[in-house]
Amino acid sequence: MAWLRVVDALKAPVGSSVTVKGWLRTRRDSKAEGGLSFLSVHDGTCFDAIQAVAKADLPNYAGEVAKLTTHCSVEVDGTIVQNPKGGNEIQATAVRVMGVVDDPDHYPIQPKPHSFEYLREHQHLRVRTNTFGAVARMRHCLSMAVHRFFHERGFYYVHTPIITGSDCEGAGQMFRVSTLDMVNCPRVRPEGAKPDAPVPPGAPVDFGQDFFGKETHLTVSGQLNVETYCCALSRVYTFGPTFRAENSNTSRHLAEFWMIEPEIAFANLHDDSVLAEEFIKYLIRTSLAERADDMKFFDERIEKGLLQRLTHVLETPFVRVSYTEAIRVLEKAIAGGRKFEYPVKWGTDLQSEHERFLTEEHYKGPVILMNYPKQIKAFYMRCNDPGTDGFGGSAPGDTVAAMDVLVPGVGEIIGGSQREERLDRLDARITEMGLPIKEYWWYRDLRRYGTVPHAGFGLGFERAMMFITGMQNVRDVIPFPRVPKLAEF
């Protein structure tokens, strides 16, 4: 009697003897044929459960089988037969109960719809539901697709560090990594103070005594590190956890999330945008091909029309417009009577409502906004010729070769840029932004020793998950979300 996964048992030939092991979704009873129970058994290997039919002549029927409740664990032996309404089911010859559910009335997951808010409080159990099982399989599917996409195109996977000593990434608040005693942390002795004099409590913390001999944090981006590998291996990417200590309370932000950051040498912003578009389309294609069962569920129960939306994205070339042009579009919309809460002005960052308007209402599909004003973008982004919009037109100010990919429903899913490869321009930007240039010594070395044009982007993995599954809260597409005031599991 072969132990089959449910996904295989559902495809096994009629007449085969099988064993399945899993958890009960539901039990339904009938008094027909002297009494029988229908056990819906799933093991997470696919969306569907398999139905096992247990008759009353099983020795443990009245004592165990007829008392099974949702998520009891069982081993079922039996024969594959055809269900009268189609599909495989198991005619059980034995049902072994491995674990019962204690106090079923208070078991958090009941055979009925639960709100996602409620399930978020039971993260250790929610993966047993249809929705979170499907999310988990999608997460695996997309993770593998990420690696396959890059591997097939000659990219090398680089493990950039989680702990970073550079305090200069400028991508937001960071989590401190330290082994110092937080209660009595060592402080720097004021210059000229006697060696045995007590150090004043307000003196700066002496990070020289910390584990790494300097101040360290959890990474907010692997980009600066991965650029070093790009400038030797040509095409590289990272895919790892990323940490932001921002007090963000939204459906799109996590304190710990996974980010994919490819970096390509001998490439400009256009090449970067082509890569981004191919990448997103590859993820969609893979999801539809490999997880049709889960995607059908998302389409029916999570977002009506999801499959149509994704198919449309697959078939439509992404629109590429300059930031300068996007401002003109928004100004025209305002002149036409469209109301926005925030004003639109060249030189300021677009608000969420503006981005949503562009991707959801005006272009009705993914949009790549390119060449932003340099004053609102990071120091490492390549400067365009002064006063140009990067598309051969003029702009009211200076721009840099940055891009944001906006998609309906999620908003910004990718942020990227061509990097400034000219040392003099890079230094000028670091200086004018008041950043500590000494800290960037190794990053600047890349421009001193055989510099090349290169570009890259960052894709928030959870945002890609939301885009592809239709799930509306980022906390529901990662197994154990970390957000302000929540790290229970």
Next chain:
RNA sequence: UCCCCGAUAGCUCAAUGGUAGAGCGAGCGGCUGUUAACCGCUAGGUUCAAGGUUCGAGUCCUUGUCGGGGAGCCA
């Protein structure tokens, strides 16, 4: 962090300032090759916490905690 909304049975929600209810789920029984099953009965409550107003607070006020939506920060 800011703005708005919310917290009542295991879950989802009702309840003019005056005896706390329903549906689902659970338990028991009936019916049935059932599959969002159906019918009947039963059990199940410190109404988020602490104060306050009132003869009387689930309901009104204050503070806090947690949750949701939106904004900012961004991916």
